[in-house]
Structures are given as structure tokens and as C-alpha cells.
Amino acid sequence: MVPSITLNQSIAIPQLGFGVWQMDNVDVVRLVKIALDAGYRSIDTAAVYGNEEGVGRAIAESAVPRDQIFVTSKLANDSHGADKARRAFDDTMRKLGLDILDLYLIHWPMPKLDRYIETWKVLEALRSEGRIRAIGVSNFQIAYLERLLAETGTVPAVNQIELHPTFQQKDLVAFHQEHGIATEAWSPLAKGAVDEPAIRVIAGKHKKSPAQIILRWHMQKGNIAIPKSATPARIVENISIFDFALDHSDMAAIEGLDRGNRLGPHPDLR
Helix, strand or coil, X not given: CCCXXXXXXXXXXXXXXXXXXXXXXXXXXXXXXXXXXXXXXXXXXXXHHCCHHHHHHHXXXXXXXXXXXXXXXXXXXXXXXXXXXXXXHHHHHHHHCCCCEEEEXXXXXXXXXXXXXXXXXXXXXXXXXXXXXXXXEECXXXXXXXXXXXXHCCCCCEEEEECECCECCHHHHHHHHHHCCEEEEECCCCCCHHHCHHHHHHHHHHCCCHHHHHHHHHHHHCCEECCCCCCHHHHHHHHCCCCCCCCHHHHHHHHCCCCCCCCCCCHHHC
């Protein structure tokens, strides 16, 4: 049902995944199972979410084979540095109950700490050891990516960034495309974006919800998107976007909504 994107590290990731931010260890078990039953095959968690154990339990109890589920987790901000990063990864794997992680990301670059190069080298080592299939980053600006490439030579498979119709980060996405980095959108629906009049007009035209229109826009842009929802009906609705397509005028209208409307923290300030 969901198309895949082949990453620069030669593995495929489903283009639409299920995000679990703000879900506790109890609720996440039920919600991940619902998502898997609905057809999702990519689950995105993080150490800081505090629900890796619940995600692991849902995967273990699901009828979907482990090798059909793409699992992403992220290194916490207080775990930068060689020793801390390796210990943090071991803790993540213990909580998830997995032998191999599909994708591991540095959650934030933490430029004031200035240890993301040292931390990245730990991820490189873990991948060489066969414990991670692909490594990437999250919330990295162009300057951080340029330094990473210059000092390590390893291109991240993914940069997971805030990206939605009112905050499209076009310069950063262009850098990704130039260097073969997949763009993954967190907060792909964005608070307020579903209420944009242009989105609602397009939704009426296609007889789809505003959320479905935005997620379809991400798919046609080539982004990976990881919407989250704690409502079963919306979990199903969010994956039901592969039976229609936006036309050129639809895409152009959504492109015109970019206002630099960042909702999350700026990476430079962390």
C-alpha cells in the first residue's frame, strides 16, 4: 500500500510512517498495533519520548513479522559524546527488544555542546558492527550537514526536520537533494495547517480531509512523512491517501502557503 524510498545506504524505508511522540508506554502498545493493522510498516520513536519499551512490546506482539517493520529511534540530547552515545544506543535496543535497528538518528545537533561529530562517529561504528542498518540525523541545518560531510565523509541517510505547508525549508531540502539525503518530515500536518483555506478548498475538490491533502502533498514532493495520532479513525485516515493524486494547480497552491512558520525550537538555539 505505502511506497518506499531507497536510502543512500541501500535500504528502503516506507514513505509514510507512524509517529509516537507524546504517547506513554501503555497507550503506545495499543496504538502501534492499530497502526500496523491499518498497514503502516514504519514506526518512529525516540529515547526522549519514553515509550521505546511500549513500541518494542507492540512489535513483538504484532502478527506482522519483524522483518516487515521499519523501526527508527533517536539519540537523546544528553547522550552526545563517544561513551554516552554507545550506552544510550544499548539502552534503546534493550528497551525495544531488538537485535538490529533499521534507522538511528542524532535527534538534535546541540551546537552549543559541539559534540555531534564525535557522536556521529559512534553511529558510524555501530553501523559497521551490523547493529544499525542506516544512520541519519534530525534537525540539522545546512552548516551542520556541511561540517558532518567534510569531517567524516559519511552522508546521512535521512535528515528528519520540521516540514509542513507553512514551513517548507526549501533551501535545506534542496541541499538534501543535491547530496542524496532523504527528507523526512516531523509535524507533517502542523497545528493550523489543516485550517488553511487553500487546503480546505483542495480537500473539497478531492472529497478528502485536509490532513489527507497535506500528506498526499508530502508523498508527491518525495518527502517521508511520519504523522502521529492517538485516534484510531485518524490513524486509518492518514494512510488512506494512495487512491488519488493532486494536480499541478493543487501542488502550486500548497507551495504558496510557505511563510517560514516554524513551530518547534530552532536548532541553532539548543
